[in-house]
Amino acid sequence: MLKKTLAALVLGSAVLGGGQALAADYVIDTEGQHAFVNFKISHLGYSWLYGSFKEFEGGFSYDEKNPEASKVKVSLDTASVDTNHAERDKHIRSADFLNVDKHPTATFESTAVKSTGEGTADISGNLTLNGVTKPVVIAATFVGQGDDPWGGYRAGFSGSTKLKLKDFDIAKDLGPASEEVELIISVEGVRQ
Template sequence: MKKTLAALALGTALLSAGQAMATDYVIDKNGQHAFVNFKISHLGYSWLYGTFKDFDGSFSFDEKNPEASKVQVTMNTASVDTNHAERDKHIRSKDFLNVGKNPQATFVSTAVKSTGTDTADIAGNLTLNGVTKPVVIKAKLIGQGDDPWGGYRAGFEGSTTLNLKDFAIQKDLGPASQEVELIFSFEGVRT
């Protein structure tokens, strides 16, 4: 009788664990359905926009239990592009991203908290310019479903605001340019 109860309990636990598992996705960067962008004020007069053209990542998403979801992204910092070659060269220098010493930036989630229908706060560690700090990305599910090629996709966008000095970026561009908004927009293909 004890063996039967133990087997039943184990079976129930395994079944429950299977139902609570998140689905894994790879970010579709090859299809150009994913972006890591940023914007920062230029002297308080306009916005300067940029992107990281080379990055990779994946996420796990559990619609019934969003708190079980995870995300990780690696950006190659030398791929920064603001549509201006001299500015990009300066951003890659020691004044900003110091890509020779810090060729990658990463974000790894540590917790997901549902904040409403299709929205969540994704807490995690961002490593940028050799400094790791906790950040929170305000995220939104854009949509999910079958694609025309027999796959299944899910798409999200999210953003967080960073203080440059928190990441050892000491170049002072004036009071209006102390913070940068980092914007993630991902479509993932279920693996």
């Protein structure tokens, strides 16, 4: 479930930074594996458990001259959660957590972008996860942009946010150290 949120956050993060002179639409490069929706959560307060969502898609619109007009939209396949442990992944897909049979998709759609400094912004939007829609803010950073070796043009962003599991009706009690999950997103978009 956290991974879905991460995916949404990553797309949201892509909306920020500086780059082009004109507004442009970008498709997140998941086909070339240049985008990641990752998460981390404390395991009993003793260590960190890391995971990712392997299947997601989306895009963003970005205008360097008017970053506040940027937009992000992403959808994520919740069953694609991967923590490098098959039994744990099966449990995360269950009704205890992501409930993927009932809610196979998580989405993020931006509602506002606010510049917070040179190459940084807060991307506000609605995250739908486990059938619950809540507002979230992704702290995003512009990584870079330019021509690629295949004749295209790319822009990249990173971002992060923290989510409380109970806010998304994930009631499984993992203890006080594990009430929050951090989403860490890195996206590279190809200009259309």
